[in-house]
Amino acid sequence: MTARKPKFRRRAEARPEEVLDAALDLFIERGFEATRVDDIANRAGISKGAVYLYFQSKRAILEGLIQRAVSPIAENVAGLGTSFEGDPRHLLSMVLKMVGQQLADPHTFKIPKLVLREAIIDPEIAETYRKAVLDKVIPVMVALIRKGIADGYLRPVDPELTVRSIVGPIMLHLMMSEVFGLQPSEGLAMDRLVDNHLDILINGVSAPRGQAS
Amino acid sequence: MTARKPKFRRRAEARPEEVLDAALDLFIERGFEATRVDDIANRAGISKGAVYLYFQSKRAILEGLIQRAVSPIAENVAGLGTSFEGDPRHLLSMVLKMVGQQLADPHTFKIPKLVLREAIIDPEIAETYRKAVLDKVIPVMVALIRKGIADGYLRPVDPELTVRSIVGPIMLHLMMSEVFGLQPSEGLAMDRLVDNHLDILINGVSAPRGQAS
Amino acid sequence: MTARKPKFRRRAEARPEEVLDAALDLFIERGFEATRVDDIANRAGISKGAVYLYFQSKRAILEGLIQRAVSPIAENVAGLGTSFEGDPRHLLSMVLKMVGQQLADPHTFKIPKLVLREAIIDPEIAETYRKAVLDKVIPVMVALIRKGIADGYLRPVDPELTVRSIVGPIMLHLMMSEVFGLQPSEGLAMDRLVDNHLDILINGVSAPRGQAS
Amino acid sequence: MTARKPKFRRRAEARPEEVLDAALDLFIERGFEATRVDDIANRAGISKGAVYLYFQSKRAILEGLIQRAVSPIAENVAGLGTSFEGDPRHLLSMVLKMVGQQLADPHTFKIPKLVLREAIIDPEIAETYRKAVLDKVIPVMVALIRKGIADGYLRPVDPELTVRSIVGPIMLHLMMSEVFGLQPSEGLAMDRLVDNHLDILINGVSAPRGQAS
DNA sequence: TATGAATGAGGTTTCATTCAT
């Protein structure tokens, strides 16, 4: 009776999870609107009616999906940047590589793709995601940059805008490869992307003592 | 030879354009699936049946929309980077500012938003857009970077991957503000973003002779 | 564009009426809830979708049905009892016979049956009917009785309650025959009922040796 | 021989009754079709599955409800009119007041309301009720009237039709107040209704210069 | 060219009933 816990007994206790798994695949494949509840049920191996034992509506499945993906983030981010000492560029490298690696897994990237797609037309979903993820993650990065500047490791750039310069290339890279099928001509894409990007980020693209014609 | 070309049917030929305009707004507002042909017709000021005089199906409207947005690009890009001489960083600044400004107009950004949304679930649309836009624009940028390296203006970065570092922040910035309503705390967002980004891009974030406190 | 006028052209202009006719039959036969929109459409000779061109919902059909039946009443009742002079028992006889005859036609009685059935569970319908019919008809009868008393034709009975004594037997008779299939052993039921009832009624409400002032 | 008959399962046998109680309320509130078995179970304080231990189907609950309401009547009516001697108008007064009082209790009136509602669309229910109630009660009243005539207390009216004149006003009054919310302007409705009605009735059915045996 | 009435397939959701436990 703790509010929203669906009941079951006969079969697995993982039913809602299975529904979410099935739905995620289909929502990404065809989009939320074009996905039939019937299809979700079939893929989850239950009847259409059973879906409604766990979720009040198709929309609730979408929301459940986002909640499930989003809730761990709030917790994991908390202690990240807190009281980090030393060169923030090291931390940046580590985090970027880690995040890049994880998102490069198409399975992980499904959720951002889904959220982005739906948030474009649904302000409520946009807000849910913003509050649960962006408002948590961005301040941490901003603080990190701000401290890096104060400590003399970084030039006095605008911290908020710089976050976009740090993360943007990775997002674009993912979009280009995952959505438009655009891979760089050589393999190991994400690793090399992060390396190249960090190099530019830290050092800039300018040649050391650049000489023109 | 008689009524084949009536003189005064004002904007009779503009009808398809009006349908596309109406559809674009609605597709972005509600999504393709959730938009009814009736709504498109209403907003275009014609009857539902008339829509089918110009487009074979609802899907054809979407495709027409992307075609219309995409076709000018192919032409405009052609001569861009050809035989540009001198410091590519100047060109980069100019182009980035220009493109940034244009896309910052929500009206202009509608198309990328729509394309992205639909491309995520529709490989055919993804391919259309990739061929018509990405495959045209990226090589130009790659060539520019490559030449900049050869001419000694730029460090020997990976040109393909660097394109992502150049464009990514702008795309992310647009997504964050247009989709998630996230504005940097100070105004004049896009202008400042481009400035900050170019600064980092060209010079890197590292402090000149950076050492900690 | 006068608010709610459904459009058509291809076929009859009587479409909404046909839908109502079909619905009335089915609602009485099976009840509102148990009637399928599909059945209504079939009986009306149109497609299920077409029903929704004329009525926004199944409920709207029920409401339309009641409206159609109810609207003429408001008009017809107006001038009835106004300025009637003389023995009200004559008028009563006439009206009771007329109304009895009409309601004895099962087709006419369908609407009261339907209204009663739905009003029992639906206060909104109850109110619609009360306002449109009962609140119109009862005051006329009450006034008639009141005047009959004042003029010395009737004994000083309670006018409001007497209305029930006048109309009740007819309603019960209809219910018994139309709903429970209970006919008096001899034929010509309604005629004889009204005669018998009037006999009882008049000799009862008459002033002992009543004659007018 | 062990747990076959647990000693303390309070009211285990009362379960079907509780289901019927719950169902009656809900059927009247929302109608039979609109009532879910789940709601009945909830209100009865048992599980949905348990309902099916006592009733084969939702319809069986309705039938059980009518049976329960109807069975006592058959017994109670039996000896009523038998060998009644003297002025039938006294008996009539008594019975009418008693019945009127009882039915004026909304709780008691629920059953007739339900029966009426369902009988309108269900001939089987109509017949059940007719046989169990009407066919029992009416002959008694008819006989009473007939005897009253023979004994010289009543004028020679049609006994069958006169039953309607006796009972009709009470039924109509109940319908008007219970269904359409129409109360006479002064309070104590049912009491006054019966008084007024009896006054009209008796003075009407009375023999001109009524003399007893 | 233009209309809008008409269709009918199909979508989400509900709910009586069953059955493993």
Added chain:
DNA sequence: TATGAATGAAACCTCATTCAT
């Protein structure tokens, strides 16, 4: 006896598309 998860058959309603005019 009792539960409640699971089923699956509809039901209401929508909407892309067609077509007579």
